[in-house]
Amino acid sequence: MHLRRTLSLAAVLLSAVTLFAQEPAQEMPPLPTLKLSTSIVVLDVVVTDKKGNLVLDKTRDDFTIVEDRVPQKMRSFEPPSAHVMPPNVVVNGVDDLKKIGDAPVNILVLDELNTRFEDMAYVRYSMLKYLNAQPAVLKLPTVLLLATNTRFKQLHDYTQDRDALIAQVKNEKPELPTKMMAGRGGSAAVERMAQGLASLEQIAQASGGTPGRKNVIWVGNGFPSADLVGLDDKTAATIEAAIKQVTDMLLAARITMYTINPTMNSTVTLDVETPDDLTMAETDTGGEPFSGSVQFSTFGPATGGRAFLSRNDINNEIAEGISQGANYYTMSYAPVNGSADAAKYRNIRIVMKDPNLHATTRDGYYPPTASTANPTVGEAPKQAKAQLQMEISNAVNSAISYNGLGVTAVKAGADYTLTVKGAGLEWKMVDEKTERTEATVIAAWYGGKDGMKLLGHAGKELLATRPVGSAGDATLTMPLVVPPGATRLRFVVRDAVNGRMGTADILKP
Structure with missing residues (x-):
């Protein structure tokens, strides 16, 4: 594939794009869990002493959050003990x-x-x-x-x-x-x-x-x-x-x-x-x-x-x-500076009451935009299509599990029924009684010793509705003819609005 041919992130995902070089590409029609929004910023903070030893017994009064040299009011605080594995x-x-x-x-x-x-x-x-x-x-x-x-x-x-x-x-x-x-x-x-x-x-x-x-x-x-x-x-x-x-x-x-x-x-x-x-x-x-x-x-x-x-x-x-x-530690604050200028970088610093202690958190952030979760938002059509193909092909050409969407797949006769948890999907109101979601779905099947040789793939658009305010899921039935030599079948689902992705794998389909 020619180095200078692709634009934007499609080219960045060079290794993923090779998937579509194996056979012609089909036309394809994370609510960041970072807990970062236009109004609330959440920080994970590591505290060490002068020797580099971890310090785990501080309280919220020991920390001052500073954004662009301005102290911020802490909204929430969690000690390290809040982030342990359940028994x-x-x-x-x-x-x-x-x-x-x-x-x-x-x-x-x-x-x-x-x-x-x-x-x-x-x-x-x-x-x-x-x-x-x-x-x-x-x-x-x-x-x-x-x-x-x-x-x-x-x-x-x-x-x-x-x-x-x-x-x-x-x-x-x-x-x-x-x-x-x-x-x-x-x-x-x-x-x-x-x-x-x-x-x-x-x-x-x-x-x-x-x-x-x-x-x-x-x-x-x-x-x-x-x-x-x-x-x-x-x-x-x-x-x-x-x-x-x-x-x-x-x-x-x-x-x-x-x-x-x-x-x-x-x-x-x-x-x-x-x-x-x-x-x-x-x-x-x-x-x-x-x-x-x-x-x-x-x-x-x-x-x-x-x-x-x-x-x-x-x-x-x-x-x-x-x-x-x-x-x-985890703490949050609402920035005093209410500007949402996405081009202005916000510097963050944590000041400890004890000057002998050092707090480490991220350097700062840009105010999030719709493209933070879904990079295709705001792109020109050509770049947006390339980005979409790249993200999906990256998931198809991999055994890495995606859990941004909750996806399950069940074989029913010659068809496969896909269920996508409604909680991760973006739902838009159609009228006062109905809301609608849209996602891209790709099915791919593989063979070879490691189950990674692509044998074929098919695409479909998921369109689902539910009553406004309900917690219903989205379902899709895909008729697929999977060859006998296939050892693995993977479904990739990508929400068209928020960009979240999920996968489901079936062995020996």
């Missing part, structure tokens, strides 16, 4: 996350795409060292993901089974980072930036139905850095807009990133040769934290996490990130 609950799949309430989850990412082969060998060793030091039943639900040259894939669904994750790390065959080896500039480097941004967006979209904090522990170099100084205005604006979109989506999904760079004393910089080279990353660039330059590690502080650099104890860095991600 006697053990997670063995994404469907079990509905049982954990507001407890956090961990998302472990191994980045083979952007990391030298020898460094990744040490990363795998360190990941195993970390896991082997944990109890057999992990304290928090954990999913294991892998970024490769061709795909962002799930190695293991959410689980608390330590040994299952160890087995996956051991059994996954390493892959040479051929795109990284192609050089730091040109199309291969731009593709890596695009794929990295696409992966972050996919994490945000896939986890939209989990209300608690999601801690992403990204082990690897991340995409190449880009120096915006000296670029022409159009190219710089393209990159900034792209990073901003991904950052907004991470915050909206209540995701905090801890980046761990395993390469000692090295910085990879993306050489920008032409503006067209960067249309790949066009709609994913981000905000004031990235002003002047774009570095993957900046996603850490931008989301309230941390960037670990130039250390060789990766197993301890993983442990530190997970520990900080699990022990946090």
